[in-house]
Amino acid sequence: MIVPIPPGERTYRAQQAFEFAGSDLAGLVLFDDQLIQYFTGFIFIPTERPIALxxxxEGERILFVPRLEYEHALETAQVEEVRSYPEFPGEQHPLLFLSEHLQQLGLRRGLIGVDHDGxxxxxxxxxxALSELFAIRRVSAALDRQMALKSEPELSLIRESARWAGHAHRLLQQYTRPGLSESEVEARATREATQAMQAEMGPGFRSHNRWISGAVALYRGQIGPNSALPHAISINAVFKAGDNLVTGASAGVWGYLSELERTMFVGEPTPQQRHYFRHMLELQDLALEHMRPGRACADVDRVVRAYYEREGLLPYWRHHVGHSLGQRIHESPFLDIGEQAVLEPGMVFSxxxxxxxxxxxxxxxxxTVLITSRGAELLTHYPRELEALIIPA
Structure with a gap:
């Protein structure tokens, strides 16, 4: 049975945070909604009203919220205390209330680790700015490293996300036909996949993910020549014979997600399409071969970029090899020549x-790939070969 992250793990994360952020810190103040969710399970939509953790x-967590979020926080946040302020901007600014709370906790005498300076x-x-109120040090990168090392409960949720992403993608491929629009195919595949996931998970299941709700499969406008835009947006294109298609699928499972994308074709691909598809597969295979613990993230990108150069493909390069993911759709570290991090067991990448x-x-x-002590383990399982990705025209 797939269950959410247990409260004990979130408690342990808070206690462990200072091993990453620094033992000299008096405390932490965090504003990032994703970090707050990571340490407390509290899910909210950031607005003009500050929320801080x-x-x-000692690992005690005090959630600082506007009055309108107080009951929500009491009911759902896994914290030791919830404190509130009246409203923003109010007669007294919320960050002045926050500073008073830190004073009461005896934290303002020391150095505070923060993700943002306000x-x-x-x-x-x-x-x-917080630096106007007390001494701070930015610790975002340190906490990102903590998030990058996934626990077994986290990996269980990512694996489940990958399973449902594959199901949604199979429906997307099945329903795509010439003459239909991307919006109607995406809507049908996503609706049916989400309904199936919710039925299997039971009435208490929640996606609990800011980025992905349900089991999703889409094209996001990456259809025909428009698929040459890596981050295209939907244009409600109508599928036609000869189209290149680039897909995306994922599923939100108790706050965690995965990433599955494929290149497909409507009808028999041309020799030119086959040429670039073959190179794309070889690039991905090359990256997978070098995903081993102890290897620098930068080295993976260097090896892949060398292939682009060797094969005369640099005009068609746009981005690094991949990124970490889990709770966020993009997390650090990145498989990029400018990344200093080293691959470690427990890291998950696209x-x-x-x-x-x-x-x-x-x-x-x-x-989606997990770094293990032996190398890289694929968490997404969907056909990669060309013949399996041709849609009848």
Missing amino acids: IITR YPPVMGYSGP IEPGLYVPGLGGFRHSD
């Missing part, structure tokens, strides 16, 4: 080197 050296500007928010040929289309598979 205070973590003490609440980030969202929906018209403005306010003082592997997605692509080719983007103007006037023709895009060629990209993406798979």
